[in-house]
Amino acid sequence: MLFMKTSCFLGFLLLGYLFVPVSYGQEPAVDANFLYKANDSTVVTVHLLKDTAGVPACYAAHLITGVCADGLCRPVDIHIYWDLLGQFQDYKMSRGHPITKFDHQPLTTDDHIKLRRLLADTSSLLRDYAVADMIDTTLKVRSGVLDAVTGATNPTFASITVEGAMYTVYTLWHFVNGTVRQQIRRYTEARLTDALIIAMLRSDRLDYQQFVYERLTNEQHRQFAPIILTLIGSNDPYIPHFAIDQLTPELLADSVLQMRAVGFIETAATPVQNSLLSKFRNLPLHDKSMELLLKAVPSFSAGQLTNVFAVLEGNIPSIKGRALHTLIELSQHKGKPYSQYMAKLIQRIPKVNSVN
Amino acid sequence: MKNNRRKFLKHVGLGSGLLVTNPGFAFTSGEVDLQDIKRNADVFAKRLLKTDILIAGGGMSGVCAALAAARNGAKVILIQNRSRLGGNASSEIRMHISGASTLQQVWRETGILEELVLTEAVTNPQVCYEMFDYVLYDKVHSEKNITLLLDTMLFDVESQDDQIQLIRAYCSQTEELYEISASYFADCTGDATLAALAGAEFMRGREAKSQWNESLGQDQADEVNMGSSLMFQARKHDRPMPFVAPSWARKYTFKDFMHRRIDAYDYGYWWLELGGKVDIVKDILNDGQRLRDELMAVMFGVWDYIKNSGDHPDSANWSLSWFGMIPGKRESRRIVGDYIMIQRDIQSPQPFEDRVAYGGWPLDDHLPDGMDDTSKKPNTAIRLKGPYSIPLRSLHSKSFSNLFMAGRNVSVSHVALSSTRVMATCATMGQAIGTAMAYCISAGIGPASLSGDKSHMQRLQQQLLRQDQAILDVVNTDEKDLARKASVRASAETAEGKAAYIIDGYNRLVADGKTHHWQAEMTGEPWIELHWDTEQTLGTIECTFDTGLHRYLRISPSQAVLDMNQVRGPQPETVSGYTITVQRDGQTVHEEYIDGNYLRKRVHTFSPVTCDTVRISVRQTHGDQLARIFEIRCYS
Numbered sequence: 001m002l003f004m005k006t007s008c009f010l011g012f013l014l015l016g017y018l019f020v021p022v023s024y025g026q027e028p029a030v031d032a033n034f035l036y037k038a039n040d041s042t043v044v045t046v047h048l049l050k051d052t053a054g055v056p057a058c059y060a061a062h063l064i065t066g067v068c069a070d071g072l073c074r075p076v077d078i079h080i081y082w083d084l085l086g087q088f089q090d091y092k093m094s095r096g097h098p099i100t101k102f103d104h105q106p107l108t109t110d111d112h113i114k115l116r117r118l119l120a121d122t123s124s125l126l127r128d129y130a131v132a133d134m135i136d137t138t139l140k141v142r143s144g145v146l147d148a149v150t151g152a153t154n155p156t157f158a159s160i161t162v163e164g165a166m167y168t169v170y171t172l173w174h175f176v177n178g179t180v181r182q183q184i185r186r187y188t189e190a191r192l193t194d195a196l197i198i199a200m201l202r203s204d205r206l207d208y209q210q211f212v213y214e215r216l217t218n219e220q221h222r223q224f225a226p227i228i229l230t231l232i233g234s235n236d237p238y239i240p241h242f243a244i245d246q247l248t249p250e251l252l253a254d255s256v257l258q259m260r261a262v263g264f265i266e267t268a269a270t271p272v273q274n275s276l277l278s279k280f281r282n283l284p285l286h287d288k289s290m291e292l293l294l295k296a297v298p299s300f301s302a303g304q305l306t307n308v309f310a311v312l313e314g315n316i317p318s319i320k321g322r323a324l325h326t327l328i329e330l331s332q333h334k335g336k337p338y339s340q341y342m343a344k345l346i347q348r349i350p351k352v353n354s355v356n
Numbered sequence: 357m358k359n360n361r362r363k364f365l366k367h368v369g370l371g372s373g374l375l376v377t378n379p380g381f382a383f384t385s386g387e388v389d390l391q392d393i394k395r396n397a398d399v400f401a402k403r404l405l406k407t408d409i410l411i412a413g414g415g416m417s418g419v420c421a422a423l424a425a426a427r428n429g430a431k432v433i434l435i436q437n438r439s440r441l442g443g444n445a446s447s448e449i450r451m452h453i454s455g456a457s458t459l460q461q462v463w464r465e466t467g468i469l470e471e472l473v474l475t476e477a478v479t480n481p482q483v484c485y486e487m488f489d490y491v492l493y494d495k496v497h498s499e500k501n502i503t504l505l506l507d508t509m510l511f512d513v514e515s516q517d518d519q520i521q522l523i524r525a526y527c528s529q530t531e532e533l534y535e536i537s538a539s540y541f542a543d544c545t546g547d548a549t550l551a552a553l554a555g556a557e558f559m560r561g562r563e564a565k566s567q568w569n570e571s572l573g574q575d576q577a578d579e580v581n582m583g584s585s586l587m588f589q590a591r592k593h594d595r596p597m598p599f600v601a602p603s604w605a606r607k608y609t610f611k612d613f614m615h616r617r618i619d620a621y622d623y624g625y626w627w628l629e630l631g632g633k634v635d636i637v638k639d640i641l642n643d644g645q646r647l648r649d650e651l652m653a654v655m656f657g658v659w660d661y662i663k664n665s666g667d668h669p670d671s672a673n674w675s676l677s678w679f680g681m682i683p684g685k686r687e688s689r690r691i692v693g694d695y696i697m698i699q700r701d702i703q704s705p706q707p708f709e710d711r712v713a714y715g716g717w718p719l720d721d722h723l724p725d726g727m728d729d730t731s732k733k734p735n736t737a738i739r740l741k742g743p744y745s746i747p748l749r750s751l752h753s754k755s756f757s758n759l760f761m762a763g764r765n766v767s768v769s770h771v772a773l774s775s776t777r778v779m780a781t782c783a784t785m786g787q788a789i790g791t792a793m794a795y796c797i798s799a800g801i802g803p804a805s806l807s808g809d810k811s812h813m814q815r816l817q818q819q820l821l822r823q824d825q826a827i828l829d830v831v832n833t834d835e836k837d838l839a840r841k842a843s844v845r846a847s848a849e850t851a852e853g854k855a856a857y858i859i860d861g862y863n864r865l866v867a868d869g870k871t872h873h874w875q876a877e878m879t880g881e882p883w884i885e886l887h888w889d890t891e892q893t894l895g896t897i898e899c900t901f902d903t904g905l906h907r908y909l910r911i912s913p914s915q916a917v918l919d920m921n922q923v924r925g926p927q928p929e930t931v932s933g934y935t936i937t938v939q940r941d942g943q944t945v946h947e948e949y950i951d952g953n954y955l956r957k958r959v960h961t962f963s964p965v966t967c968d969t970v971r972i973s974v975r976q977t978h979g980d981q982l983a984r985i986f987e988i989r990c991y992s
Contacts, residue, residue: 128572128719128738133704156741210731241611271610274666278609304666 034187036061036180046082046180048187055195058083059184062094067171074100076168084188084200085207086181088119091172102164111162118160118169119176125160126173134166189215194223201227206239213246225251232264232272240264240272244279252279255286262289266296273300277307285315290323297330302337309341316345320353388433388503402533407433407503409793410523410538412510415443416453416779417763417786418544419492420468424790424823425542426501430797432790433536434496435508435525438682441492443546445779447485449684450587451626452917453910455780456716456743462865463716463743464905467825469783470956471495473909477924478954480911488911508534510545513553518757520554540758540793544786548689548765556755557692562770570699572719572738572771582774583629583726584683586651588659589913590621590674597675599663604649606657610667612730618662621674623913627734628655629686631724644683651683654727678913686722686764686777693767694804695749702744702775707829710807711745712788712820714828715781721774742867745828746776748813751789752803760789760803780910787825792816822989824863824900824957831861838894838990842886842970848876850982855884863900863987873902873986876974881935882983883973886990894946895964896991897936899972902929902984903956926954926978931985933976936960939969954978964992 033047044061051057059082066075077097081089093099098106099115107115118124125134134157161169188196192215200208201224209231216224231243244261252258262285265276285293293311300308312319319327327349331342388405409425411418414436422434444451453473456463464470472491480487496504505527512524522537543550548558562580565573616627630651632643659676662668700706702719719738726734750767753759761767762785764777775781795816796806806812817830822837832840839859846855853875862872876882903909908922918924926932932953938946945965950958970990974983 123736125738129703133741154741156739238611238614241609245609245611270669271667275610278665301666301669303669303672306664307666 034183036178036183038175038178038180041065042175046183048191051199053195055193055199056084056188056191058089059086059187061180063175065171065175067168074104076172080176082176082180082184084184084196085211086184087122087207088176090116091119091176099165099168101162101168105164107162107165111165115162115165115169115172118162119173121160122177124173125157126170127177129157131167131170134161134170185211197224198227201231204234204236204239206236206242209239210242213242221246221248222251225257226260229257229260232261232268232276237269237271240268241275244272244275247279249283252283255288258283258286259288259292262292265293266299270301270304273304274307277304277311280311281307282314283311284318285311287318287321287323290315290319291321291326294323294326294330297338297342298333298336300338305338305341308338312345316348317350317353319345319349324349324353388431400531400533402535405433405503405534405536407431407536407538408797409433409540409542409790410536411435411542411544411790412523412525412550413443413542413544413546413763414438414441414496414504414506415544415546415763415782416445416469417546417782418443418542419472419496420783420786421542421544421760421762421790421793422496422502422504422786423468423499424787425794426499426790427823428791428794428798428819429501430790430794431501431503433503433505433538435505435510435523435534435536437507437509439507439529440489441496441504441506442489443779444684445488446492447489448682449680450485450589450623450678450913451585451684451779452912453780453783454717454778455784456714457780457908457910458718459716459740459743460906461742462867462906463714463826464907464909465714465780465784465826466864466905466956467784467820467823468787469780470824470903472783473911474903474927474955476911477909478926481924483911483913483918483924485911485913505534508532510549510553513550515554515756518755520550520756520758523550523553538758539797540760541756542789542793543691543753543759543761543765544763546685546688546763546765548691548761551691551753551755551759551761551765552689554756554759556753556759558765559690559692559696559769560688568696568698568700568769570769570771572699572721572774573769579633580724581632581688582686582722582777583631583724584647584651584685585626585629586648586655586680586683587623587625587628587913588655588679589623589677590659591677592621593673593675596672599659599675601656601660601664604653604656605660606653606727608657608661608730609665612661614730615733616730618658618668620914620916621662621668621671622915623917624658627727628658629722629726629734630654630728631722631726633724648681648683652681655679658727687770687773689765690770690773691759691761691765691767692754693750693752693761694754694807695747695767697746697750697766697768697772697776699769699771702740702772703738705742705744705828706747708745708747708749709810710748710813711827711830712748712751712792712817712825713746713781713784714743714826715746715776715778715784716740716743717775717778717781719771719774720778721771740775743828744775746781746785746788748788748792748803748807748816751785751792752807757802757804760793762786762789784825787823788820791820791823791825795819821863822898826864832863832987832989833861834989836991838888838892838992839886839970839988842888842990844884844886846874846876846884847880847882850875850877853982853984858884858985858988859886864905873984875982875984878974878977878981878983881973881975883971884985884988885969885971886988887969889968891940891966891968892990893964893966893992894938894970894990895962896989897938897960897970898987898989898991899931899934899958899960899985900987901931901953901956901958902980902986903927904929928977928979929982929984930954930956930978930980931974931976931983932978933974935971935973935975937969937971937973938965938967939971940965940967951976 037043046061064077077094079092232240333339408430409432411434426432440446476491507529508525508527510525514521520541525534562574564577662671722735763782844855849855852871858874904927933951936948
């Protein structure tokens with residue numbers, strides 16, 4: 001997360017104060033822009049910004065447009081930033097051009113916090129209602145600076161707008177969440193280099209990782225498996241599970257990769273432990289992996305042991321060496337819910353495995 | 357497929373050729389006479405029946421349509437292909453009766469549905485689903501103008517020009533064949549089976565955005581439906597309850613539930629759903645057997661995940677106590693009416709002159725993949741700013757002049773259906789068409805003449821309103837209501853609940869900042885009185901009480917839903933004990949004592965008396981410190 005945020009933040013500095021929407025990386029991306037036609041009267045250039053290593057980091061555009069239908073707020077002049085998949089990230093006002101609301105009042109700090117949150121909500125009601133339907137025409141608000149009245153926001157929509165800035169919020173939402181999202185995704189997909197794949201996998205963002213997973217070839221799967229494996233240790237509740245899902249039997253046949261995967265099992269969160277156990281069921285375990293799994297047995301709850309036993313059942317003939325010693329130790333743990341099973345399991349292991 | 361089906365039915369001996377043509381019966385009132393049986397040498401008994409109104413489908417819309425039509429004097433035959441009434445709400449499927457309560461305003465539906473849910477809440481504090489079935493059965497069975505044919509499957513329709521003549525149905529339980537002719541037919545099957553068999557125009561699938569300028573439509577039209585769901589219930593025991601999944605159960609892992617919450621085990625889950633494609637794969641109608649089997653695999657797969665994955669260790673003592681075998685459908689066919697409701701009608705409510713019901717559920721479109729693709733959210737729900745009206749033109753067929761419809765098979769776009777499909781909304785449509793059909797018979801006009809005529813519509817709306825159907829922006833203007841011409845006074849009133857509100861034309865809250873009902877502190881016996889300067893002849897007094905329409909009220913297998921701002925039993929605001937005193941020159945000419953009331957609408961009919969005053973004295977409420985009455989009506 002820090003990786004991406006830092007990159008875009010540096011980009012904001014460039015765009016916000018120099019008004020030079022170009023890459024600030026070591027290798028300027030001369031081709032890194034495309035046109036976004038938001039509507040008949042709004043066409044902007046979207047720039048791909050790269051980090052210092054020249055890896056795509058985010059997108060930005062400079063928007064100057066009128067945003068209200070009643071003339072009671074000023075046009076906006078802002079720089080807008082999206083992530084690599086077209087999700088709104090942030091905006092920055094051009095110097096001397098604050099975003100205003102009703103009666104030309106600048107948005108407050110709280111208004112800006114709310115506006116950023118609203119623009120980031122892709123499933124907002126702003127997507128699904130015409131702006132006219134969000135205005136309660138039975139309530140009028142009189143302007144203090146112009147001889148005019150405007151409609152009040154219908155109470156239903158109060159939570160999805162900044163008070164006094166419905167048209168502004170609506171216009172900006174549709175700008176940042178328009179077809180530019182698909183354009184950005186396509187643009188990123190066309191630039192999915194090894195460096196970008198690694199950056200996205202390491203981003204700690206599930207959507208970035210899923211974007212990559214869906215596009216990896218079999219060869220790339222093998223190539224990036226070591227990085228994917230590290231994601232099992234993520235603290236995010238879902239990232240480990242989607243990483244585990246990427247571990248095919250072919251990848252787990254590799255003793256090193258398998259051992260690294262099993263290595264997470266003792267300290268992982270319970271649902272991750274369960275997903276790993278489910279993955280290992282019917283999988284031939286290498287000696288070291290078996291040893292790691294057995295060492296982790298005391299960390300499992302009674303409910304999880306059924307799934308541990310299922311993994312062991314499929315590997316009885318191959319339990320030997322240090323794993324077998326660990327198994328014997330477990331069978332001698334007094335009063336534990338697994339010791340009796342382990343003792344019985346030992347009886348089913350071929351005697352030849354006991355040699356050495 | 358229709359031809360194949362009919363061929364099949366003829367093959368097994370159910371075709372129309374087996375039926376003896378015989379004039380029907382002369383009916384005056386009450387149930388249809390079932391005595392005249394034509395014994396068939398081939399085992400089946402044949403019955404030729406004639407009625408005013410044939411209603412196909414005994415779900416919430418069909419039940420309400422039947423009750424409304426019957427109570428308005430029409431003779432009704434209600435056929436239901438299951439042995440229980442209620443459809444998706446019945447104990448066989450156990451879906452919530454959802455509706456405008458979800459607006460969290462004041463818009464719980466009234467009318468017959470309110471009578472049913474109030475009765476159920478009082479009758480069934482034990483929250484037994486079969487008792488919900490019983491309440492529906494009791495209401496229908498007790499209505500003398502309704503003939504209820506359970507386990508009776510419609511399989512054939514005959515029509516001539518733009519009139520449906522008769523339908524044929526079959527009851528496997530009793531080995532009876534029915535040929536039923538009627539003046540009006542109501543398709544409340546949900547699947548529009550009657551309309552489709554008749555050859556009426558209908559829609560399926562999802563329309564393109566461009567068709568009706570619906571932003572929520574598809575880029576291109578397709579033939580995909582919202583999914584159907586199977587539900588289950590589970591119970592907690594005092595010891596571990598193991599579960600071994602069948603081999604055909606699907607396998608799920610933690611990540612499959614990223615967009616699907618398992619937050620309780622007692623009832624689950626609306627997202628146990630699979631969609632369908634029209635006439636291709638897993639068609640909800642013609643390949644429903646396979647769809648059911650796959651839903652079973654989904655449901656048992658999810659329960660296997662809960663019990664055996666290790667991710668839900670607190671499920672150890674839980675076990676399945678019930679599961680559905682009938683998928684609860686969200687969508688199949690939609691009959692084309694004289695008006696097709698679209699997205700805009702839901703989001704930007706239209707004041708249709710022929711409005712007869714309302715809805716308030718979000719635009720809640722379920723993605724067709726359902727549990728086939730758990731990486732996607734199961735639905736997109738766009739909440740509404742308020743209720744919207746439903747026009748009568750969307751509730752009668754464009755193709756046949758004696759065919760009405762209510763339920764999910766009405767004349768709406770796919771997008772609009774995502775809101776109108778919920779059962780409380782369907783139930784109010786049912787009351788609307790039941791009343792409309794009776795009106796048509798009584799007035800001797802057809803549906804188009806009714807919905808297209810302002811004066812007829814005003815009369816129908818007033819009739820519906822009097823029978824407690826809520827219609828947006830329609831108030832009591834009934835010239836026959838003598839209460840409107842009376843002066844009002846009360847023993848007491850609150851600042852918010854003036855006595856005059858009792859005849860202000862509103863019988864409920866309408867979110868306009870006013871209470872629209874009389875309120876008085878429950879000290880002694882507060883009373884409210886209507887007085888006329890000239891003597892009146894009264895034979896009917898009607899009262900509308902407060903039943904807390906701002907709350908949810910619906911049976912649910914989910915304890916969380918039962919605990920969600922609802923009262924299982926009489927509603928505390930409701931007047932339970934009251935006395936009606938009718939006087940003439942200070943002398944009582946009629947008096948009624950009512951105890952144990954829990955209903956919203958009460959009608960008191962008596963031998964007409966001459967009088968100048970009606971007093972309602974409130975003796976008791978179900979707990980509220982205020983006496984509350986929305987409306988009093990008086991008729992001769």
